[in-house]
Amino acid sequence: xxxxxxxxxxxxxxxxxxxxxxxxxxxxxxxxxxxxxxxxxxxxxxxxxxxxxxxxxxxxxxxxxxxxxxxxxxxxxxxxxxxxxxxxxxxxxxxxxxxxxxxxxxxxxxxxxxxxxxxxxxxxxxxxxxxxxxxxxxxxxxxxxxxxxxxxxxxxxxxxxxxxxxxxxxxxxxxxxxxxxxxxxxxxxxxxxxxxxxxxxxxxxxxxxxxxxxxxxxxxxxxxxxxxxxxxxxxxxxxxxxxxxxxxxxxxxxxxxxxxxxxxxxxxxxxxxxxxxxxxxxxxxxxxxxxxxxxxxxxxxxxxxxxxxxxxxxxxxxxxxxxxxxxxxxxxxxxxxxxxxxxxxxxxxxxxxxxxxxxxxxxxxxx
Amino acid sequence: xxxxxxxxxxxxxxxxxxxxxxxxxxxxxxxxxxxxxxxxxxxxxxxxxxxxxxxxxxxxxxxxxxxxxxxxxxxxxxxxxxxxxxxxxxxxxxxxxxxxxxxxxxxxxxxxxxxxxxxxxxxxxxxxxxxxxxxxxxxxxxxxxxxxxxxxxxxxxxxxxxxxxxxxxxxxxxxxxxxxxxxxxxxxxxxxxxxxxxxxxxxxxxxxxxxxxxxxxxxxxxxxxxxxxxxxxxxxxxxxxxxxxxxxxxxxxxxxxxxxxxxxxxxxxxxxxxxxxxx
Numbered sequence: 229x230x231x232x233x234x235x236x237x238x239x240x241x242x243x244x245x246x247x248x249x250x251x252x253x254x255x256x257x258x259x260x261x262x263x264x265x266x267x268x269x270x271x272x273x274x275x276x277x278x279x280x281x282x283x284x285x286x287x288x289x290x291x292x293x294x295x296x297x298x299x300x301x302x303x304x305x306x307x308x309x310x311x312x313x314x315x316x317x318x319x320x321x322x323x324x325x326x327x328x329x330x331x332x333x334x335x336x337x338x339x340x341x342x343x344x345x346x347x348x349x350x351x352x353x354x355x356x357x358x359x360x361x362x363x364x365x366x367x368x369x370x371x372x373x374x375x376x377x378x379x380x381x382x383x384x385x386x387x388x389x390x391x392x393x394x395x396x397x398x399x400x401x402x403x404x405x406x407x408x409x410x411x412x413x414x415x416x417x418x419x420x421x422x423x424x425x426x427x428x429x430x431x432x433x434x435x436x437x438x439x440x441x442x443x444x445x446x447x448x449x450x451x452x453x454x455x456x457x458x459x460x461x462x463x464x465x466x467x468x469x470x471x472x473x474x475x476x477x478x479x480x481x482x483x484x485x486x487x488x489x490x491x492x493x494x495x496x497x498x499x500x501x502x503x504x505x506x507x508x509x510x511x512x513x514x515x516x517x518x519x520x521x522x523x524x525x526x527x528x529x530x531x532x533x534x535x536x537x538x539x540x541x542x543x544x545x546x547x548x549x550x551x552x553x554x555x556x557x558x559x560x561x562x563x564x565x566x567x568x569x570x571x572x573x574x575x576x577x578x579x580x581x582x583x584x585x586x587x588x589x590x591x592x593x594x595x
Numbered sequence: 596x597x598x599x600x601x602x603x604x605x606x607x608x609x610x611x612x613x614x615x616x617x618x619x620x621x622x623x624x625x626x627x628x629x630x631x632x633x634x635x636x637x638x639x640x641x642x643x644x645x646x647x648x649x650x651x652x653x654x655x656x657x658x659x660x661x662x663x664x665x666x667x668x669x670x671x672x673x674x675x676x677x678x679x680x681x682x683x684x685x686x687x688x689x690x691x692x693x694x695x696x697x698x699x700x701x702x703x704x705x706x707x708x709x710x711x712x713x714x715x716x717x718x719x720x721x722x723x724x725x726x727x728x729x730x731x732x733x734x735x736x737x738x739x740x741x742x743x744x745x746x747x748x749x750x751x752x753x754x755x756x757x758x759x760x761x762x763x764x765x766x767x768x769x770x771x772x773x774x775x776x777x778x779x780x781x782x783x784x785x786x787x788x789x790x791x792x793x794x795x796x797x798x799x800x801x802x803x804x805x806x807x808x809x810x811x812x813x814x815x816x817x818x819x820x821x822x823x824x825x826x827x828x829x830x831x832x833x834x835x836x837x838x839x840x841x842x843x844x845x846x847x848x849x850x851x852x853x854x855x856x857x858x859x860x861x862x863x864x865x866x867x868x869x870x871x872x873x874x
Contacts, residue, residue, distance in 0.1 A: 281768050302774035314765035318787040327783075328773035375773075 230292035230382035237287035265436035307376035315360040473511035488554015492530035512584035518560035524577035629842035654843035667826035678743035686751035694759040711749035794862030
C-alpha cells in the first residue's frame, strides 16, 4: 500500500482545453480519498493521469515516493474499476479476474488461490464460470472489483463505479466498498459526482470545479467549513441558501442586512467581519440550520425572519419549506409537525452560530 | 376492411418479389440446364432456355479433365486462402492502430484507405502490369496474392475499423492496466470480440478473390499457374464456344464459394448486423 502525491499537476489537451489546473494533493497510505465535482470538472482526468492512461502535461505524480510520470500503467502497481465495468465480454468471470495475473506470469495455483479468495470476499463464487453478459449490474460490479483486488495493488482507482447501478443497489454497494476498504487496508482514490457517496465513504474529499481543486478536507470539514461559495452550494442537500447582504453596525453589534430581513451576527464572528463593515457580502445558511419558530430552541427577535410560505414538501421525516422573504426565496428543512401552509405567514429562526459569510468578489469564505 | 387492404398489399408484395426472384434466377437456371445438355442439343436443336431433353453428366467430366480444372482449383485455393488471411491479418492490425492510437497523420491515412477503394481497377491495369514485369512478379502466384492483398486492404481496414471503434475504450484501458502490451490487447481482447466481423469479411473476401478474373488475366500467363476463372476461357473458341462445358465448369467453380457461404452464413449475418458488442 502506498502514498500518492500530485505536485502542481496540469493537463492540457491538444485542443488547448485545460482539463486540470495545477493540482496539488497528498493521498496518504490506506486513505480513502474521493474526488468530487460536477461533470467536466477534471476529476476523471486526474484519476486517469494517476493510472497512467493520460499523460501529464506539467507537474509530477508520485506513487510510493517514486515519480511515475513516464511509467507505463501496468508498471504502476495500480488497479482500476471503470464506470461501465469494462469486463472482457468473451471471457468468463474467472478468466476476467485471472487475466492480469496470467500476464504477470503468476503460477497457476497462486492465480487460482487469489481468484477464489477474491470471489469469496465478494460473494461471487458461484458465478466464476459465467460470461459477463449473464450477470446483473451488481454482479458485474463485483467482478470488476474482484479483478482489481486479485492483483493486490498499491493503489485502487475507482471511476464512478456505482453510477450505472439502481438506487437501492448503490446504497448496498456503497457500504460494501467501505467494508472492503477496511478489510483490504488499501489506498483508494474514488471519483464520483454524487455527494452522498463522497460524504459516506471518504476519509478525505477533494472538491473540483473547472479543473481546479476547490477544497480538500474531511466530509465534516467540507460540510461545516466550506472554503467558498461553490463548495458550500455543492455539498449538502437541499443546497445552502445564499443571499446578497451588507454587514452593518447596529444595535448591540454587527448585523447582516439583506433586502428582506436583518439578523444579528453572533459575538464570536465579529472580529472576522471587522473589515467588511458596510460592504457587500454573500450571506449563507443551510436549510437544516433554519427552524420553524414553533419548534425552535432559542428564538429571539435578533434571529427571527418573517416570510410567506411558497411551497411545502413533506418528506415524512422532515418537511422542506420554500419561503418568500422579501425578494428572496429561502429553503428551510423543518420539523415535520410544522403547521406551515402554502401562502400563509411563517416565522423562521436562523441558527446564526452556523451562518456563513463569503466575500462578494472572490466568493471565498470569511466565516 | 383494413384486413382486406392489408391482404391485397401482401399479395402485390409477394407477386412483385416472386417476379424479381424469377428474373434473378433465370440466368442461373439456364446455366444449370446448359451444363446438362449436349453441344448438339444447343446448336442443332436451338434449345437454349428449356430443360435438356436428355440429361448428361459428361460435361462435368470434360470440364474437369480437359479443362485441367484440378490444377486450377489448387492454384485458386492457394491464391484465395493466402490472400484472404493476409488481407485480414494486415487490415485488422491497421484498423487496430487507427481506432485505438493517436498519432500524426491518423486522419489522412484513414482517408487514404477509403480513397483507395474509390479508384476503378480498370485504371490500374497497365501500371500494375508494368510494375509486375519490372519487379519480377509477373506470371507468379505470389504476384497475384500480393496485388489482391494490396487492393483489398483499403476496404477491409475501413470495415474493421468501423467495427472496432464501437468497442468501449475502457476495455482497452482495463487491459493496459492489467499489463497487456499492444499485441496482447490485439490478440487476446480485440480479436475475439471481432470474430463475427472477421468471419463476415472473410466470406466476402473469399468470394471476391475466388471469383476474380481481371487480376489473374493480367498477371498470369503460363498454363500451370492459371486460376479457375481463367481456365474456363479455354473452352471459348474463336468461332464456336462449348457453352455446355463452360456452364458445367462455372458451376464447379461457383460451388466452392456457395458452400463456404452456406457453412458460415450464421456469422456472416451476425457480422453485418451487430454493431460490435453489448455490455
